Amino acid sequence: MQRSITAAPRRRKPTSRGTIGLLLLALPGVVWFVVFAYGPMAGLVVAFKDFNVSEGIFGSAWNGLQNFAYFFSSGDAPRIVINTLVLNALFLAASMAAGLLLALMLNEIKGRVARRFGQSVIFFPYFVSPIVISIILQAILAGVGGRGGMLNDFLNVFDLPQPNWYTTPGAWPWILTIVKIWQLGGYTSVIFLAAITSIPEEVYEAAALDGASRARMARSITTPLLLPTLGILIVLGVGRIFFGDFATIYAIVGDNGTLFPTTDVIDTYVFRSLRTVGDFGTTAAIGLFQSVVGFVFVTAAVLVQRRIDKEGSIL
Known part of the structure; x- marks a missing residue:
């Protein structure tokens, strides 16, 4: 008896209509990145040229690595590199710690x-202009006419030393860190609060049945479960650790050369050099160096995070 062979049903090809729709939806974003992010990268050749405005970017003569050599031999490179790394490390650590602490506190408000x-109040400083922050700091630290100030008036009550803050470089890494906590603490806490909402309520109910206090729950349940979110934020922050907060630092410090030993970062140095010297080649070389080192830092941070917490890694 001959068996009848039944042909296997053909699989329907996925319709291309949905794919075309997704591509059209992504097209504006792709065009924006091509025009404003990848297109201008052609100008990186300025870092390897003796740039002349009349000859243009591609017409200027090549000078190899002379722009890089000039920057690293100027004596300013170690200072601004160290300042950039130290300040950004302080900003990152302080803003992450403040955001996590504020999120845990807000989570306890019933x-x-x-x-x-509370969220609105602590989030508001994120929208305050650096110029406004500079004016507030002047009122607190310098007062009217550069004398006194609210902080020195407070120190005077207890007969404590009243330094001239705008001529004391050593204090400014901590002053700027306090400013960043005030500015970014609330913004970061919102991210942590969003992560807290994904924690199942049953976990807290089980801990309550075991007699755990709210402080113990925050320490033993909430904080460990927020570590993957913290890791991602740190990786993203490390990717920008070689880029100084130009707007805030320049608005507050400006061209006060007395404070440059501790506050002059790569971004402010490049802006000041371009404005005073007008050397496009050297400033482009510094910017390229900054980008390459930032890429190395974020790659290293991702690899470290993947080794520590493979499941929570962004790659």
């Missing part, structure tokens, strides 16, 4: 209205 009000 009233919905009180919690939302």
Whole structure:
């Protein structure tokens, strides 16, 4: 008896209509990145040229690595590199710690209205202009006419030393760190609060049945479960650790050369050099060096995170 052979049903090819729709949806973003992110990268050749405005980017003569050599032999490179790394490390560590602590505190507020009000209050500084921050700092540290100031008036009550803050370089890494905590603490806490909402409520109920206090739950449950989010934020922050916060630092410090030993970062140095000297080649070389080192840092951070927590790694 001959068996009948039944042909296997053909698989339907996925329709291309959905794929075309997704491609059209992504097209504006792709065009934006090509035009404004990848297109200008052609100008990186300025870092290897003796740039002349009349001859243009591609018409200027090549000078190899002379722009890089001039920067590293100027004596300013070690200072601004160290300042950039130290300040950004302080900013990153302080903003992450402040954001995590604020998120844990806000999570303990039971009233919905009180919690939302607290979130709005601590999030508001993120939108304050660096110029406004500079004016506030001048009122606190220098006062009217560069004398006194609210902080020195407070120190005077307890007969404590009243330094001239705008001529004391050693204090400014900590002053700028306090500013970044005030500016970014609330913004970072919102990210952690969003991660807290994904933690199952049953975990807290089980801990409550075991007699755990709210502080113990925050320490033993909430904080460990926020570590993957913290790791991702740190990796993203490390990717920018070689880029100084130009707007905030320049608005506050400006051209005060007395504070340059501790506050002059790569971004402010490049801006000041371009404005005063007008050497496009050297400034382009510094910017390229900054980008390459930033790429190395973020790659290393991702690899370290992957080794420590493979499941929570972004790659």
